[in-house]
Amino acid sequence: MKTNKRAVTADMLVHLRKNQPRFEGIESGHRACLGCGEALAARLVTEAAGPEVMIANATGCLEIFTTPWPESAWRLPWMHSLFENTGAIAAGMEAALKAQGKPTKVLAFGGDGATFDIGFQALSGMLERGHNVLYVCFDNEAYMNTGIQRSSSTPHAAMTTTSPPGSERMGKRHLKKNILTIVAAHQIPYAATTSVAYASDLRKKVRRAMEIEGPTFLQIHSPCPLGWGHDSAHSIKVARLAVQTGLFPVIELERSELIGSMPIRHPRPVTDYLKLQQRFRHLFNKDDARAVEELAHIQALADHNIKHYCLDGEGMDALDSDGADTVRRGGMRWA
Amino acid sequence: MLKALEGSQAIAQTVALCRPQVVAAYPITPQTHIVENIAKLVADGKMDCELVSVESEFSAASLVLGAASAGSRTYTASASQGILLMSEVLYNIAGLRVPMVLTCANRAISAPLSIWNDQQDSMAVRDAGWIQLYCADNQEAVDTTIQAYRIAEATELPVMVCMDGFTLTHTLEPIDIPEQDMVDSYLPPFNFKRALDPANPTSVGTLVSPDFYSEARHSHHHALLDAADEIIAADNDWKQLSGRSAGGLLSVDGPDDARIGILTLGSVFGTLSEARDEYTELPPTKLIKLRSYRPFPVDALRHACAGLTELIVLERAISPGYGGIVSAEVQMALSGKPDMPRIHSFAVGLGGRDIPLDIYRKLHAAIKVPEPRAFSIIDVEPEKLPVEDHGIESANTDSNQQRSIS
Numbered sequence: 001m002k003t004n005k006r007a008v009t010a011d012m013l014v015h016l017r018k019n020q021p022r023f024e025g026i027e028s029g030h031r032a033c034l035g036c037g038e039a040l041a042a043r044l045v046t047e048a049a050g051p052e053v054m055i056a057n058a059t060g061c062l063e064i065f066t067t068p069w070p071e072s073a074w075r076l077p078w079m080h081s082l083f084e085n086t087g088a089i090a091a092g093m094e095a096a097l098k099a100q101g102k103p104t105k106v107l108a109f110g111g112d113g114a115t116f117d118i119g120f121q122a123l124s125g126m127l128e129r130g131h132n133v134l135y136v137c138f139d140n141e142a143y144m145n146t147g148i149q150r151s152s153s154t155p156h157a158a159m160t161t162t163s164p165p166g167s168e169r170m171g172k173r174h175l176k177k178n179i180l181t182i183v184a185a186h187q188i189p190y191a192a193t194t195s196v197a198y199a200s201d202l203r204k205k206v207r208r209a210m211e212i213e214g215p216t217f218l219q220i221h222s223p224c225p226l227g228w229g230h231d232s233a234h235s236i237k238v239a240r241l242a243v244q245t246g247l248f249p250v251i252e253l254e255r256s257e258l259i260g261s262m263p264i265r266h267p268r269p270v271t272d273y274l275k276l277q278q279r280f281r282h283l284f285n286k287d288d289a290r291a292v293e294e295l296a297h298i299q300a301l302a303d304h305n306i307k308h309y310c311l312d313g314e315g316m317d318a319l320d321s322d323g324a325d326t327v328r329r330g331g332m333r334w335a
Numbered sequence: 336m337l338k339a340l341e342g343s344q345a346i347a348q349t350v351a352l353c354r355p356q357v358v359a360a361y362p363i364t365p366q367t368h369i370v371e372n373i374a375k376l377v378a379d380g381k382m383d384c385e386l387v388s389v390e391s392e393f394s395a396a397s398l399v400l401g402a403a404s405a406g407s408r409t410y411t412a413s414a415s416q417g418i419l420l421m422s423e424v425l426y427n428i429a430g431l432r433v434p435m436v437l438t439c440a441n442r443a444i445s446a447p448l449s450i451w452n453d454q455q456d457s458m459a460v461r462d463a464g465w466i467q468l469y470c471a472d473n474q475e476a477v478d479t480t481i482q483a484y485r486i487a488e489a490t491e492l493p494v495m496v497c498m499d500g501f502t503l504t505h506t507l508e509p510i511d512i513p514e515q516d517m518v519d520s521y522l523p524p525f526n527f528k529r530a531l532d533p534a535n536p537t538s539v540g541t542l543v544s545p546d547f548y549s550e551a552r553h554s555h556h557h558a559l560l561d562a563a564d565e566i567i568a569a570d571n572d573w574k575q576l577s578g579r580s581a582g583g584l585l586s587v588d589g590p591d592d593a594r595i596g597i598l599t600l601g602s603v604f605g606t607l608s609e610a611r612d613e614y615t616e617l618p619p620t621k622l623i624k625l626r627s628y629r630p631f632p633v634d635a636l637r638h639a640c641a642g643l644t645e646l647i648v649l650e651r652a653i654s655p656g657y658g659g660i661v662s663a664e665v666q667m668a669l670s671g672k673p674d675m676p677r678i679h680s681f682a683v684g685l686g687g688r689d690i691p692l693d694i695y696r697k698l699h700a701a702i703k704v705p706e707p708r709a710f711s712i713i714d715v716e717p718e719k720l721p722v723e724d725h726g727i728e729s730a731n732t733d734s735n736q737q738r739s740i741s
């Protein structure tokens with residue numbers, strides 16, 4: 001096969017991109033902070049899912065910044081009820097669509113608070129009963145909408161307004177809950193993690209989940225510049241480092257069996273990730289023995305993840321933690 | 336055709352006649368038999384719906400909300416702790432103006448734990464923005480359930496059908512379950528104009544600033560007030576078809592010249608009506624059956640109280656630290672009426688305490704006082720109270736242990 005060698009200019013690329021017919025479920029002009037990982041993640045999810053969906057959205061930043069009455073950023077049928085009932089609202093939509101014989105797929109959107117904590121029961125019920133719903137958790141590791149309080153997803157040692165460091169504390173005392181394993185333990189057909197830093201991985205997983213008849217779950221690591229205290233231009237960099245350090249494993253499970261993971265090409269020390277974020281700044285006080293100990297502890301958590309989920313890469317891989325974020329138009333031929 | 340049915344069984348069969356597409360519920364005494372009967376109807380192929388056995392009442396209410404928002408007719412039922420667990424969702428359903436029907440099998444609230452009947456549960460969600468209709472017997476509950484769907488869908492408001500737990504839900508009575516054709520002709524298929532639809536995407540449940548919240552509340556309040564017309568129309572039309580009225584907003588039963596009235600919600604009406612036949616020596620008495628508690632029928636009540644000098648309001652729940660919940664509203668509704676009756680407020684039958692026929696006599700005796708008491712639990716038994724509570728007033732005028740207010 002011959003490839004067209006005609007020179008492609010940057011202008012032409014921009015033009016092509018702009019004219020590419022692409023479905024957008026969320027319009028620009030919403031009120032998220034600059035660099036909001038959740039806003040980007042939601043856009044990517046709706047793009048990949050397409051227009052034949054109905055969304056149940058939990059209370060949280062995503063709900064608030066997209067729908068200040070009388071405006072709405074959604075181009076999809078979208079409903080917000082409460083903070084902790086999204087699994088059940090979605091289940092109800094699905095039951096209704098089933099009764100009416102309609103093919104529309106139901107998506108449920110919740111933050112980590114809505115998913116790991118207060119809405120966990122409704123989520124568990126929805127999964128156990130096998131509703132045909134794709135539940136997406138936008139994991140920014142705290143209750144951001146109410147001003148950065150700890151959730152059970154907040155990583156160990158992170159500072160939030162309810163887990164402040166002080167003479168008696170080094171930030172959050174407890175570990176980040178392993179929600180994916182708990183969700184997968186419902187024996188659902190598909191549960192996976194992904195990250196806004198890896199858009200094509202995210203899209204691929206959404207499309208995969210969309211094809212499955214039954215409950216599926218996607219946890220998307222979504223940096224929050226405001227809550228994590230990093231430069232809003234660095235959201236993608238920060239998200240990528242979470243994967244490259246091993247702190248956020250990108251994995252897939254089918255009926256609770258691990259079937260895939262994104263290998264890490266060059267594992268980075270956790271400090272590369274932590275030092276970019278104000279929420280970990282108390283760990284960088286060299287005179288504080290507790291800080292040194294906590295850093296070692298966090299490194300040990302990352303090392304454990306790498307071992308446990310077999311994240312060690314074997315040389316170069318187009319889809320590893322250094323390759324998977326490359327945009328490849330034309331598919332893997334150019335990898 | 337009359338059939339001997341348990342109240343819960345009758346309600347399940349009636350719900351099936353209304354053809355809900357999605358039913359979700361969680362078991363709690365005394366609602367359980369309703370859901371069990373529905374499950375059996377579904378299992379036997381006699382009812383075609385998505386029946387979802389959820390993991391809590393909170394999810395039951397949420398699930399039917401999601402389903403109704405997606406355009407399906409829905410049903411749920413609960414009681415007591417279940418209603419309280421649902422309460423956040425109940426407000427949400429009403430605020431979103433999503434039509435649906437819920438049966439509340441009225442039961443007391445813990446603590447102390449009681450599985451028996453009073454009406455504290457539905458009273459606790461009085462302000463959730465639902466229409467609340469109270470049923471005096473099982474036939475009324477059947478007819479009200481059918482009407483409730485019509486009212487809900489016409490007004491875009493959810494309707495709570497309240498029926499006393501055990502007294503109605505677990506009692507065998509001869510009941511006429513209407514024919515399917517009759518119900519179909521009365522109740523057209525649900526067509527929710529605001530149903531979510533990918534072809535016409537809308538955003539529901541958005542955030543509003545103080546610029547709009549008051550207006551949303553105003554509209555909701557007025558929708559409830561306006562629903563009174565639909566409640567009356569639905570009952571009239573049902574009467575045309577079935578020959579039976581379920582009691583409109585309220586109904587009055589008794590001689591025109593009666594000077595004493597007793598206002599009730601729910602099944603205690605039957606007891607009082609029987610007692611009135613028994614104690615013929617007592618003065619003529621009108622029984623006022625308040626069916627529509629929300630919307631509260633102020634005009635109908637003022638009309639019903641014309642000519643009364645004494646009005647006893649019989650409460651099946653209390654507001655601790657205040658007293659009678661319904662009485663307070665009745666007082667307000669009648670205030671300013673030149674010939675306003677004296678209002679006597681008594682709670683009776685809390686937590687399933689038996690309400691004997693004799694209560695009628697006690698009530699008549701208790702109002703022979705120079706000034707009406709503010710409120711009392713008329714069937715409290717002072718000898719069972721701890722010593723430190725003995726200073727309280729007892730309204731039981733038969734009792735020698737009556738004490739004065741300190």
Ligand SMILES: Cc1ncc(C[n+]2csc(CCOP(=O)(O)OP(=O)(O)O)c2C)c(N)n1
Nearest residue numbers: 059060061083111112113114142143144145
């Ligand atoms: C029952 C209830 N409790 C508390 C709240 C207040 N609240 C609203 S959003 C929120 C936190 C949301 O956190 P998360 O789900 O992680 O979403 P995020 O805003 O971080 O995207 C809280 C605590 C509420 N709305 N409802």
Ligand code: SF4
Nearest residue numbers: 032033036061224226
């Ligand atoms: S606070 Fe965080 S999650 Fe919320 S809009 Fe801002 S960046 Fe996004």
Ligand SMILES: [Mg+2]
Nearest residue numbers: 111112142144
């Ligand atoms: Mg969050």
